Amino acid sequence: MNESSTTQAGTLYVVATPIGNLKDITIRAIEVLQSCDLVACEDTRHSQRLFQAHGITNKTKALHQHNENHDSEQIIKQIINGLNVALISDAGTPLISDPGFPLIQLAHKQSIQVVPIPGPSALIALLSVAALNTNPFVFHGFLPAKSQQRLHAYQNWLPLESTHVFYESSHRILDSVEQLIEVFGKDTEIAMGRELTKRFEQIFRGSAAGLMALLQSNNKHLKGEFVLAIQGERNNNEGTFTNEQSSLAITLNQHLPPKVAAKIVADHYKINKKKVYQFILEQVKT
């Protein structure tokens, strides 16, 4: 235990705020934002809209990606001296593709109490309506902006064994979906949330080709904020393949050596070759 934990240090609250609809905020979040001594905001002007909507009149300080390495220390000193501070970002949960990491890291180093006030996050909002496997899911935040790097990122997800969730900007959404069709195929199951909780909210659930068609059908569908989720091609039971995959493996194995059959199936569905091989061997045994 270090010195700060024996003094009357304050608390650092990490408060989730709405991702669009200003009513999506918890009672506890409003209470904390009103009663703490200082609110560290990603953009103080942006947060005024939220404050006005809920009658919050509190002191704010800007803490964003350009000053957080430097200014976090100053905030930590204030907490050590007894102030209660709340951290918010422009939207959703701080640290989820948002600033705050250095502040929280320093707080832990100083044994300051860090309290989450949970609430909205775009990735969880999408998963909650997507009906995609979430055990497990992997969240990537924003993918690389450069096309070639993004393609490599997609390729690294192969074989698709878990659901992959990521944020995408309106400038890159078409390229990004085109690339994911190239890597995972047009029939890949996908969910997209655009402008979630806002006036023009749009939720898509279907094939990658279906999403492409929707995006291309109207320029308005390319505007706003996007979150996407791609379903792992296999379900979560180890060694379980879809009917189509199993059937192809069994058929090919009747005409080809197991290793060759496994390779063809694995390449075709972009799944793990070793596991297909094991599956074939088990079929032969039974």
Ligand code: SAM
């Ligand atoms: N901290 C936020 C969270 O918890 O979701 C994410 C912040 S990140 C800087 C902003 C990105 O999240 C947007 O570019 C978009 O990809 C996604 N996002 C945020 N709000 C969204 C919304 N209402 N609908 C869809 N995606 C959203």
